[in-house]
Amino acid sequence: MADGINGTDKISVLNPVGFPPKITPKPMAPRLESLDGKTLYLVDPRFDDSGLFLRQVQDWFADYMPSVTTKLVEMSSVYTKDDPKTWEMIKANGDGAIIGVGH
Amino acid sequence: MHAIALDSKYGVPTVAIHTNAFDKAVQSVIRMHGMPEARYTFVPQPVMGKTAEQLRAYVEGKSPISGRPVMQEVIEGLTRPAEGDRIKEIKFERSTPRMVDSDTDENLHHLFLENNWTDKLPIVLPTEKKVREMLARTSRKPDEVAGHMRSNQFRQYWEFTVEKVAVNAVMAGARPEYFPLILALASSGVSARGSTTSSMAAMVVVNGPIRNEIGMNSGTGAMAPYNHANATIGRAYGLLSQNLQGGSLPGDSYMGSQGNGYAYGTVTFAENEERSPWQSFHVQHGFKPADSTVSIFTGCRSTAFTLGVREKFWREHVRNMLRGMDAHSAPTFLLDPIAARQYIDRGGFDSKEKMIEWVYENALMPAGEYWDYQLIQNYIYPRATFGEEPYASKLKAAPDEMIKMFKPDEIHVVVVGGETNGYWRIMGCNYQKTVSVDEWR
Numbered sequence: 001m002a003d004g005i006n007g008t009d010k011i012s013v014l015n016p017v018g019f020p021p022k023i024t025p026k027p028m029a030p031r032l033e034s035l036d037g038k039t040l041y042l043v044d045p046r047f048d049d050s051g052l053f054l055r056q057v058q059d060w061f062a063d064y065m066p067s068v069t070t071k072l073v074e075m076s077s078v079y080t081k082d083d084p085k086t087w088e089m090i091k092a093n094g095d096g097a098i099i100g101v102g103h
Numbered sequence: 104m105h106a107i108a109l110d111s112k113y114g115v116p117t118v119a120i121h122t123n124a125f126d127k128a129v130q131s132v133i134r135m136h137g138m139p140e141a142r143y144t145f146v147p148q149p150v151m152g153k154t155a156e157q158l159r160a161y162v163e164g165k166s167p168i169s170g171r172p173v174m175q176e177v178i179e180g181l182t183r184p185a186e187g188d189r190i191k192e193i194k195f196e197r198s199t200p201r202m203v204d205s206d207t208d209e210n211l212h213h214l215f216l217e218n219n220w221t222d223k224l225p226i227v228l229p230t231e232k233k234v235r236e237m238l239a240r241t242s243r244k245p246d247e248v249a250g251h252m253r254s255n256q257f258r259q260y261w262e263f264t265v266e267k268v269a270v271n272a273v274m275a276g277a278r279p280e281y282f283p284l285i286l287a288l289a290s291s292g293v294s295a296r297g298s299t300t301s302s303m304a305a306m307v308v309v310n311g312p313i314r315n316e317i318g319m320n321s322g323t324g325a326m327a328p329y330n331h332a333n334a335t336i337g338r339a340y341g342l343l344s345q346n347l348q349g350g351s352l353p354g355d356s357y358m359g360s361q362g363n364g365y366a367y368g369t370v371t372f373a374e375n376e377e378r379s380p381w382q383s384f385h386v387q388h389g390f391k392p393a394d395s396t397v398s399i400f401t402g403c404r405s406t407a408f409t410l411g412v413r414e415k416f417w418r419e420h421v422r423n424m425l426r427g428m429d430a431h432s433a434p435t436f437l438l439d440p441i442a443a444r445q446y447i448d449r450g451g452f453d454s455k456e457k458m459i460e461w462v463y464e465n466a467l468m469p470a471g472e473y474w475d476y477q478l479i480q481n482y483i484y485p486r487a488t489f490g491e492e493p494y495a496s497k498l499k500a501a502p503d504e505m506i507k508m509f510k511p512d513e514i515h516v517v518v519v520g521g522e523t524n525g526y527w528r529i530m531g532c533n534y535q536k537t538v539s540v541d542e543w544r
Contacts, residue, residue: 019198026110053161055155
């Protein structure tokens with residue numbers, strides 16, 4: 001192939017894109033048969049008034065699904081950091097989780 | 104991202120609620136993290152600043168993406184079993200081809216533009232000849248892994264070789280003699296196309312002999328488009344960042360709400376070591392004067408500037424500028440040599456460290472104002488409430504008590520400019536690292 005001599009010649013060029021990671025499929029946790037009597041953790045990532053939003057979610061459950069226990073919990077630090085202590089606590093004490101508002 | 108971990112790693116059924124501005128980004132992240140059936144719903148953007156009543160209306164309302172009730176999607180997300188069908192959409196073994204299909208010059212330019220491989224300005228097509236010429240200026244092998252990069256902490260790293268960096272350097276119009284410096288930038292793993300809603304750009308400061316070897320500008324107009332090396336190295340850093348991290352596409356892998364003009368060429372210049380009265384930046388960070396280095400700053404957004412360092416009120420002027428900066432991004436002082444010498448005359452700062460100490464002591468704000476900033480609420484307040492110093496101590500201050508805005512190790516000074524006048528500016532940004540250029544020769 002020519003190296004771009006005129007407008008009609010075909011030329012060969014290299015692809016500028018990097019190599020993506022190998023994607024490993026992750027399993028989803030089994031879903032709950034019902035929320036009746038269950039404990040849901042509402043996880044506040046502490047970003048852009050997310051706590052205020054989750055309090056409205058909590059109120060919604062109190063009004064419409066009072067058999068569901070909701071517990072509002074803040075992440076231990078900024079939302080950019082993993083929070084294994086909080087995840088372990090939710091795993092030990094909760095049946096499900098709602099995280100919001102994501103960013 | 105946290106929802107995926109809680110769901111898959113800890114076995115807790117989880118639903119994430121996002122704002123609708125993140126629709127494409129959420130799809131992209133869950134796909135790349137191998138969980139395409141992750142459960143989520145959307146409420147309108149923004150949540151920030153809304154009243155309790157308005158937020159309750161969001162909860163009671165419908166997803167602006169699906170049109171279905173938000174809480175219905177939440178409940179279904181916790182109770183509806185996984186179907187396993189969307190997992191088939193993922194290609195788990197992928198590799199990027201080395202070459203693009205041959206075509207005419209015009210068609211290839213169109214292809215690169217349409218594939219979002221450019222910064223929307225014309226590029227130089229990376230022919231094998233031009234890439235070979237670039238590769239000839241490093242001792243590293245073309246297929247050697249040069250680094251890994253991602254657009255933010257919620258994305259997965261992509262990998263790239265020395266040749267891939269060369270391809271992007273050619274596209275930017277860089278000369279082969281710049282290549283070791285461009286490789287050093289790529290190897291840093293710091294992206295110049297970081298994805299944050301705050302629209303950050305990067306800044307690059309070059310020190311040591313490489314500055315003069317390749318004709319970089321540290322004098323008049325150093326930060327403006329008047330020097331080939333400054334311009335194309337900065338552009339190459341931007342192009343390689345977006346292409347080697349897997350893209351930078353608005354709404355998908357780039358979420359900067361307003362964007363940032365600094366990102367066009369990245370703010371790239373050499374420190375004016377010859378005219379600086381102080382130790383050069385790379386020596387401050389553990390390198391020898393004869394080492395060639397490149398230092399990277401991110402989060403460049405807010406800028407304040409003024410002329411001179413006045414005898415009577417210079418302290419007040421600087422304090423005013425610091426109070427006007429974004430309280431979350433620490434100040435890096437970019438001083439023309441005239442201004443640098445004035446700081447010595449006015450403040451007695453015979454080292455950068457003494458000036459930094461003064462700035463640290465004088466960048467003050469009432470605690471109540473400081474903690475009320477949304478960025479401080481998002482990124483500092485959570486750390487303070489869980490005891491991280493010095494934030495925890497600052498949190499104990501009364502609302503009217505003046506507290507320090509920054510930490511001393513976040514404040515930096517760089518000398519740049521051609522002494523046509525004593526202008527100087529403060530760039531709000533975060534120093535990331537200094538990388539050796541010599542290791543990539």
